[in-house]
Amino acid sequence: MAEIAFTELKADHLLTTCRGHGNVGPVFASKGEDVGEVTLDVPYQLVTILSMIYPWVPQGKIAIVARRCDEKALNELVKRGIFDAARIAIIGLACDAEQIAKCSCSDPVPSKVHIGTPNKGVDSDELTVKLQSMSSEERLNYWIGQFRKCNKCFACTTNCPVCFCEDCVLEERTFVAEKGIPPGLAFHLVRSFHMADKCIECGECERSCPGDIPLLTLRKMVLKDMKELYGFSPGDQKSVSPLLTTLEGEPLEGDDHVC
Amino acid sequence: MSDFNPTILAFCCNWCSYAGADLAGVSRLQMPPNVHVIRVMCSASVKPEYVFKALSQGIDGVLVLGCHIGDCHYLTGNHRTAKRFPLAQKILRNIGIDERRLRLDWVSAAEGEKFQQVITEFVAEIKKLGPNPLREVRL
Amino acid sequence: MLMPRIGVFICHCGHNIASVVDVEKVVEFARGLPNVAFASHNLYSCSEEGLGAIRKSIEDNKLDRVVVAACTPRTHEPLFRRNCERAGVNKYLFEFVNIREHCSWIHAKEPEAATRKAMNLVAMGVAKAGLLEPQSEGESNVIPAALVIGGGIAGLAAASSLVSQGIETHLVEKQAALGGMLNEIPVVGPEMIESKDLIENYKRALECSPKAHVHLSSRVSSLSGFIGNFEATIQGGRCDEKVKVGAIIVATGGREFVPNGEYGYGSLPGVMTQLELERRLARGEIPKKVVMIQCVGSRQPGRELCSRVCCNASIKNAIRILDADPNAEASILHRDIMSYGTAAERAYKDASEKGAKFYRYGLEKIPSVKRKNGGLSVEFYDETLDELVALDADTVVLSTPILPVEDVKEIAKMLKVPVDKYGFFLEAHVKLRPVEFATEGIFICGSARWPSSVSECIAQGLAAAAKASIPIREGKVVIEPITAYSDPEKCIACGNCVLACPYEAIEIVLMDGKRKARVNEAKCKGCGNCVAACHNDAMEQKGFDTRQLAAMIDALIKNALEVSQ
Numbered sequence: 001m002a003e004i005a006f007t008e009l010k011a012d013h014l015l016t017t018c019r020g021h022g023n024v025g026p027v028f029a030s031k032g033e034d035v036g037e038v039t040l041d042v043p044y045q046l047v048t049i050l051s052m053i054y055p056w057v058p059q060g061k062i063a064i065v066a067r068r069c070d071e072k073a074l075n076e077l078v079k080r081g082i083f084d085a086a087r088i089a090i091i092g093l094a095c096d097a098e099q100i101a102k103c104s105c106s107d108p109v110p111s112k113v114h115i116g117t118p119n120k121g122v123d124s125d126e127l128t129v130k131l132q133s134m135s136s137e138e139r140l141n142y143w144i145g146q147f148r149k150c151n152k153c154f155a156c157t158t159n160c161p162v163c164f165c166e167d168c169v170l171e172e173r174t175f176v177a178e179k180g181i182p183p184g185l186a187f188h189l190v191r192s193f194h195m196a197d198k199c200i201e202c203g204e205c206e207r208s209c210p211g212d213i214p215l216l217t218l219r220k221m222v223l224k225d226m227k228e229l230y231g232f233s234p235g236d237q238k239s240v241s242p243l244l245t246t247l248e249g250e251p252l253e254g255d256d257h258v259c
Numbered sequence: 260m261s262d263f264n265p266t267i268l269a270f271c272c273n274w275c276s277y278a279g280a281d282l283a284g285v286s287r288l289q290m291p292p293n294v295h296v297i298r299v300m301c302s303a304s305v306k307p308e309y310v311f312k313a314l315s316q317g318i319d320g321v322l323v324l325g326c327h328i329g330d331c332h333y334l335t336g337n338h339r340t341a342k343r344f345p346l347a348q349k350i351l352r353n354i355g356i357d358e359r360r361l362r363l364d365w366v367s368a369a370e371g372e373k374f375q376q377v378i379t380e381f382v383a384e385i386k387k388l389g390p391n392p393l394r395e396v397r398l
Numbered sequence: 399m400l401m402p403r404i405g406v407f408i409c410h411c412g413h414n415i416a417s418v419v420d421v422e423k424v425v426e427f428a429r430g431l432p433n434v435a436f437a438s439h440n441l442y443s444c445s446e447e448g449l450g451a452i453r454k455s456i457e458d459n460k461l462d463r464v465v466v467a468a469c470t471p472r473t474h475e476p477l478f479r480r481n482c483e484r485a486g487v488n489k490y491l492f493e494f495v496n497i498r499e500h501c502s503w504i505h506a507k508e509p510e511a512a513t514r515k516a517m518n519l520v521a522m523g524v525a526k527a528g529l530l531e532p533q534s535e536g537e538s539n540v541i542p543a544a545l546v547i548g549g550g551i552a553g554l555a556a557a558s559s560l561v562s563q564g565i566e567t568h569l570v571e572k573q574a575a576l577g578g579m580l581n582e583i584p585v586v587g588p589e590m591i592e593s594k595d596l597i598e599n600y601k602r603a604l605e606c607s608p609k610a611h612v613h614l615s616s617r618v619s620s621l622s623g624f625i626g627n628f629e630a631t632i633q634g635g636r637c638d639e640k641v642k643v644g645a646i647i648v649a650t651g652g653r654e655f656v657p658n659g660e661y662g663y664g665s666l667p668g669v670m671t672q673l674e675l676e677r678r679l680a681r682g683e684i685p686k687k688v689v690m691i692q693c694v695g696s697r698q699p700g701r702e703l704c705s706r707v708c709c710n711a712s713i714k715n716a717i718r719i720l721d722a723d724p725n726a727e728a729s730i731l732h733r734d735i736m737s738y739g740t741a742a743e744r745a746y747k748d749a750s751e752k753g754a755k756f757y758r759y760g761l762e763k764i765p766s767v768k769r770k771n772g773g774l775s776v777e778f779y780d781e782t783l784d785e786l787v788a789l790d791a792d793t794v795v796l797s798t799p800i801l802p803v804e805d806v807k808e809i810a811k812m813l814k815v816p817v818d819k820y821g822f823f824l825e826a827h828v829k830l831r832p833v834e835f836a837t838e839g840i841f842i843c844g845s846a847r848w849p850s851s852v853s854e855c856i857a858q859g860l861a862a863a864a865k866a867s868i869p870i871r872e873g874k875v876v877i878e879p880i881t882a883y884s885d886p887e888k889c890i891a892c893g894n895c896v897l898a899c900p901y902e903a904i905e906i907v908l909m910d911g912k913r914k915a916r917v918n919e920a921k922c923k924g925c926g927n928c929v930a931a932c933h934n935d936a937m938e939q940k941g942f943d944t945r946q947l948a949a950m951i952d953a954l955i956k957n958a959l960e961v962s963q
Contacts (some may be wrong), residue, residue, distance in 0.1 A: 066422040079893075164890055167887075169935050194933050
């Protein structure tokens with residue numbers, strides 16, 4: 001790990017996960033410092049950690065262990081000027097088949113693999129398919145049942161790598177009318193909308209949720225719609241969110257765009 | 260179901276759809292009294308969050324009416340409107356809320372009759388869909 | 399924090415609102431709304447009496463916000479805002495609720511439901527008013543110049559009026575000569591004026607003035623800006639010219655609708671339009687037996703308009719023909735004669751006395767034109783006589799409507815102004831804001847607005863020039879404070895607003911070493927696109943704050959959902 005970060009990628013710092021005190025947690029080590037017992041078998045959202053410490057690291061290149069989803073998250077944040085691409089070096093980590101199955105991941109291989117063996121992604125997610133075949137009444141009842149468990153812990157937003165607002169609008173009463181818990185559906189509808197052009201399906205939201213709400217599944221459903229509507233998937237280095245661009249190249253006349 | 264009176268919210272832009280609504284009024288075109296208009300400068304300023312808020316709190320239907328594509332007073336403002344609301348509809352559908360409770364349409368300042376038509380059709384559609392199930396639901 | 403003291407004023411608008419909405423019930427309801435310190439009603443809130451009553455109530459009850467429920471803000475908002483200012487309340491602590499165009503006029507047969515809806519709308523307005531913040535207006539300089547698009551009679555009248563007021567004026571005409579359609583009509587009725595005299599008169603005024611810049615064979619190819627500061631590119635001649643003006647007058651005129659083969663047009667010799675007849679008459683070719691058919695291509699399903707000038711044109715030409723040859727026969731087949739006004743009515747009588755015959759036909763059985771003995775025969779069903787009539791003719795003249803010019807959609811898009819289903823430009827309000835568009839600084843006159851007679855075109859051109867000169871003379875315009883602004887505490891510079899803005903008015907800058915979005919107020923047009931793109935409400939639009947609109951939605955839910963069933 002240290003070899004890859006400091007010699008191959010010529011980084012000055014490294015952000016990875018290590019085992020210590022009986023737990024797996026993030027470690028930020030500079031060149032020359034002891035990295036510790038690196039452990040990569042537990043998925044951990046290091047991009048979120050990077051966002052937190054980045055303002056405190058004024059100089060130097062940071063190498064970060066990133067799976068494909070993390071790499072896409074980094075691209076989304078670089079596009080928004082939150083990170084300077086020149087200061088980030090990616091240590092590509094290929095996920096194993098077990099992890100891929102857990103996330104129902106369709107795109108598990110980073111652009112350059114430094115650690116791990118590349119495996120194939122899976123095409124579809126079982127729960128997504130089940131939900132889409134339900135009637136809307138059944139589906140609504142399913143989600144109401146799930147969202148009853150939400151206690152506004154904000155673990156999903158805090159741990160999400162692309163959820164970058166410091167003051168989250170869902171903490172206020174403007175759109176989420178309910179003071180108490182669980183919050184109404186507006187909470188989850190608004191979150192889905194905000195995530196639609198940024199979510200890279202890392203699954204951290206679902207893993208963090210104390211209520212075991214299948215949040216990743218909902219993200220996947222919306223991302224599928226984004227792909228169908230606009231041919232857009234978040235995570236590359238150039239594309240701008242279609243929600244912010246004009247209809248250039250699409251027919252301007254007529255009422256094709258009503259719904 | 261026959262005495263279900265929907266409560267509907269409509270966002271109308273100052274330059275086109277609000278003016279079209281005014282024209283419908285001036286022309287005395289009659290329509291069902293279920294729709295309440297909020298005036299905005301451009302349909303592009305309508306946040307999908309308002310739609311999610313309204314529907315999750317029990318409003319039966321939301322209309323977003325802007326200028327025809329190419330005619331927006333603010334150049335390409337309504338292009339973004341055209342992109343945001345189909346996505347909002349999909350999100351509603353994914354959760355299980357009937358996406359027909361949200362409708363995006365274009366009404367120009369000259370289209371008093373179209374405004375009447377859109378209102379009448381939408382109210383009839385919402386009546387058929389029935390009250391918003393979220394009216395009764397307290398999570 | 400002091401709670402707002404809102405005053406609510408429900409307008410009867412005479413019968414217009416009160417005949418459907420129970421105004422007193424709405425007033426009673428308003429009294430119970432949060433933060434409402436006073437509520438009452440007026441017969442006509444916009445009258446001096448009504449405005450005075452509002453001012454007195456503000457003073458007596460120490461009101462600091464005002465809600466008026468009446469007609470549409472698109473007409474009277476400035477009036478009520480000024481009224482608030484007179485009473486010492488900031489102009490922008492005023493909210494207008496539309497219970498006429500959007501309520502009483504469209505739910506006329508459902509007074510209970512309309513009253514209920516009016517209450518909901520008032521509750522929404524009150525909720526917004528409670529959260530309004532005082533604003534101050536900005537000012538923008540007005541470039542002391544004007545642009546007139548179109549050199550027909552309306553444009554000529556407008557341009558010469560502007561120039562006589564000392565205003566630098568650019569007149570752009572797409573043809574090689576000024577005069578427009580009037581060039582094809584040598585004599586104008588009912589006064590029988592020579593049109594070339596009219597045109598010369600205005601042309602001379604322009605030629606004599608150093609303030610007039612006439613661009614012939616030219617078009618406006620692009621336009622940007624806003625009142626006081628428009629920039630137009632005039633294309634024509636060797637190179638494009640960019641001009642900066644403070645106001646624009648649209649006088650693009652119309653064209654004669656050419657029939658699609660109806661009545662034998664194009665296939666039978668001797669069948670022509672009115673303008674084609676004008677050319678013949680100018681050459682001295684007087685028909686011996688002329689039959690004119692009115693309302694060809696107008697006043698029918700799909701094109702219901704009445705073109706207003708064709709009856710008088712036919713009457714004028716019939717008189718000219720009969721004056722030139724008292725033995726000629728002139729018949730006019732019509733579905734109504736629109737000869738409004740004393741002069742036109744006199745001409746109608748005149749024509750009849752000179753021998754012109756008027757026959758009424760119906761839309762259900764339109765005339766047919768056939769060949770007969772080397773000439774033509776027009777057969778039609780006369781509604782007055784209740785029988786079939788056949789007239790011999792050597793000339794059949796079709797009176798067709800004036801329609802907008804072919805490139806009107808391009809012009810409308812360039813100026814961002816609306817057109818109706820025929821393509822005629824839509825003015826802001828037919829009575830309260832004639833000859834101007836809803837967009838400030840752009841005015842409309844002549845047949846581009848609606849088929850108009852020469853005298854009407856001139857009057858409208860002068861009216862448009864008078865209105866256009868106002869901002870130019872004042873030298874500055876007030877900018878409504880509806881621009882966007884970003885809260886640096888909340889902004890995380892994600893760049894959504896920068897991408898969403900159609901005017902590129904937002905940029906990311908460093909504030910205290912941190913990246914933040916900043917709106918350039920001069921470029922911001924107040925569309926609010928950035929507000930919708932911002933995820934955490936860092937970006938807001940003055941006068942349309944997210945919290946205000948959310949409060950309106952809450953008010954609707956509270957009053958409509960929790961009360962009904």
